[in-house]
Amino acid sequence: MSQASLSSSISTQGFHFTVSTTVNVASWQESGQCSLHVLHDLDPHVYADQYELAQRPGYTSALWGSSDLERPVSAVDQAGSVLLLTADSSHLFPGQAANITLEVPLHARYGRPVAGAQDAYHMIELKRPVGFFACSLDHVTPVPDALRQYTSLSGWPSLSLSLIPDTSPRAGLKMVVPVGKLDDLPWVDVGTAAVMITMFFYLLVASIRTARRLFSKPSMKTD
Known part of the structure; x- marks a missing residue:
């Protein structure tokens, strides 16, 4: 070549x-x-x-x-x-x-x-x-x-x-x-756990509200 x-x-x-x-x-x-x-x-x-x-x-x-x-x-x-x-x-x-x-x-x-x-x-x-x-x-x-x-x-x-x-x-x-620092790992674990718990309760409340709205009977109007 x-x-x-x-x-x-x-x-x-x-x-x-x-x-x-x-x-x-x-x-x-x-x-x-x-x-x-x-x-x-x-x-x-x-x-x-x-x-x-x-x-x-x-x-x-x-x-x-x-x-x-x-x-x-x-x-x-x-x-x-x-x-x-x-x-x-x-x-x-x-x-x-x-x-x-x-x-x-x-x-x-x-x-x-x-x-x-x-x-x-x-x-x-x-x-x-x-x-x-x-x-x-x-x-x-x-x-x-x-x-x-x-x-x-x-x-x-x-x-x-x-x-x-x-x-x-x-x-x-x-x-x-x-890269990450091992010294920050405890704070990362705490922060991750706090976010996960918060999201769990948020989804729980949202699910309950949605279920109530879907399954509640409409009120009947009477004369």
């Missing part, structure tokens, strides 16, 4: 964030013979919503590992998950230079509460995305070390693989998410 480079960045907003990866291809020379992929090896604190990914233009995706959207980090497989993007290169022609950007929406799970005087947040540092080409070649090439552990995944590309150099700054892709 012709010379290419990759760079990634992250933008965050609360529990939601987007990882953007741009692949710069100097000259697309083997249209139809190569596919472009970006691999995300996700920390267990992070998940990708498959339904949201399906609505994103410019790529298709495959996801392996834990994808339950509701569970906190303490209730999922600590191995995390693997997300593979396959870029749509149908619009590229041989000899064409291209900048292909793949934006991945990700979400942070609810983290473990902290105790004592610790700050109530958790720092998550993601592994940097890995870009590569999967090409149909007449000869077999060795699998790059960075991809070797993923080749046993069902549906993984079986063609010859070649890495795309990452030219972005080596600083990690970091995000900060708020």
Whole structure:
């Protein structure tokens, strides 16, 4: 495959964030013979919503590992998950230079509460995305070390693989998410119990009033 480079960045907003990866291809020379992929090896604190990914233009995706959207980090497989993007290169022609950007929406799970005087947040540092080409070649090439552990995944590309150099700054892709404090747990329990009791009596009174209104006999007017 012709010379290419990759760079990634992250933008965050609360529990939601987007990882953007741009692949710069100097000259697309083997249209139809190569596919472009970006691999995300996700920390267990992070998940990708498959339904949201399906609505994103410019790529298709495959996801392996834990994808339950509701569970906190303490209730999922600590191995995390693997997300593979396959870029749509149908619009590229041989000899064409291209900048292909793949934006991945990700979400942070609810983290473990902290105790004592610790700050109530958790720092998550993601592994940097890995870009590569999967090409149909007449000869077999060795699998790059960075991809070797993923080749046993069902549906993984079986063609010859070649890495795309990452030219972005080596600083990690970091995000900060708020977490609960164990010291606040008693107050949360008291508040939750008070709300539940209040709602119980409210519903009880509303039910009694409704029952009386439905079953009361209309008064008969007499002359």
